[in-house]
Amino acid sequence: MREIILNKLKEIEKEYHIKILYAVESGSRAWGFPSEDSDYDVRFIYIHKSQWYLSIDPQGIGAKRDVIEVPINDLLDISGWEITKALRLFRKSNPPLLEWLRSNIVYDQQYSFIDNVRSLEKEVFYPNASLYHYLNMAKNNYREYLQGSEVKIKKYFYVLRPVLACKWIENNETVPPIDFQELLNEIISDGPLKTEIQQLLQRKMAGEELNMEPRIESINEYLDKEIKHIETYCKNLNVKVDDSTQKLDELFRSTLQEVWD
Template sequence: MEMHQKISQYLERIEQEHQIKILLACETGSRAWGFPSSDSDFDIRIIYIHPKDWYLSLTEKKDSLDFMFENNEIDITGWDIRKSLRLLQKSNPPLLERIQSPIIYKADKDFVKEIQQLATTQYSRIATIHHYLSMAKKFLDELESTESYKLKKFFYALRSAMACKWIVEKEQMPPIEFRKMLAGLPLEKQLVNRIEELIALKAVQSESYLHEGEAPLFALMHSCVERAEAQRKSLPASNGSFNELDAFFLTMVHRYDD
């Protein structure tokens, strides 16, 4: 609770110093995914909005913020709403994840509900799978280049591979919470049980802990990657349009300029 209070205070300070309104401040990374280590940092992502006049300019202004607090234990970064909606149109996976985060520090509930609805129409399976497939391949290569590895990287690879499987098999966005992803996929019970054991192990170990083995789970990841490679080009694109994003952007600017 003490850390949550500190985070709230930092968010208020950011709003005042930068003359913005935070529409969403949430946890991402391992805490939001559901497999933190004992010493995991706080990775907080925000979506914010400026007063209307800020957008009335011929020049493109800085549309992101980046802060570190508490000896780098609290990482707060964020995107302006216009940048966020442009990324939503591209089905940017980090944005899709943050609007689903289960750990919320500050939020306009109406905004969150509306952007979640927009995300369903803008969602592109073919765009989204490229991100997770690239991540899965990158971390698998790193893991298999050494005998022992950090569980953090192992879970990055595993979650990315499971997201690929989800995108290939389902029409809706992959959930940010890893356990929800596992529950929604047809997986062998013994593999799921082993994943749960590793989540419990990671929770009591530091980020520096080194692990070995897990051949069945590596085989699972490779099968997901191979299937994604074979089917990614045939996946559908988005049915959304810029018109609805423009309308939502104007609504939000007027709402917060009153």
């Protein structure tokens, strides 16, 4: 599958006359709890040639789209963000982008761009943005999937992971790791709750369907308590970060020169 993905990325470069700076796996495979039938969610950052940026129409407007989306099939979902879009989102501490930077499944990495982005992460990271992103994800999935006496049991991971990510931010004040097992080991101590979660994880990765089953009370109790705690924590958190625009402008210009000159 890796070869198919790499060939598709090369096709995209030729078709759109771009250079791909970074391409990774996202979603359940990167999070560490794929099922046997999980598709591949490939995300990339790309840059156009210099003249594309020297125009009276800004990127992202009209025909100058700042995303590339390949038609999705049952196995493969590929999409990418243009570099200035990615850097604007990085300036806002966009959680999906920060996760891309931590993916342990890297398909392509060219030039110095990603290393330079990572060097600025501590200056840019705004915990409020990530906390509210993960909190809303946890609350929405918890409300939709885990409230009945029987629940879509695989959805536990789509609530547990954002809750654990919030706890990581609270404890460490840094971007949380993308891997679910790393989050679990850091946040939840050995005991019955962790054992329940580990057993569920093993079942999911073994390919069990994990559809409707009686809910797991110990996990529900943990999630209910922590979601309420995180809501209170977020309301009382007040963190300010410096404006990184100048440094990100310089990074964009230096990358443009490095890639095309």
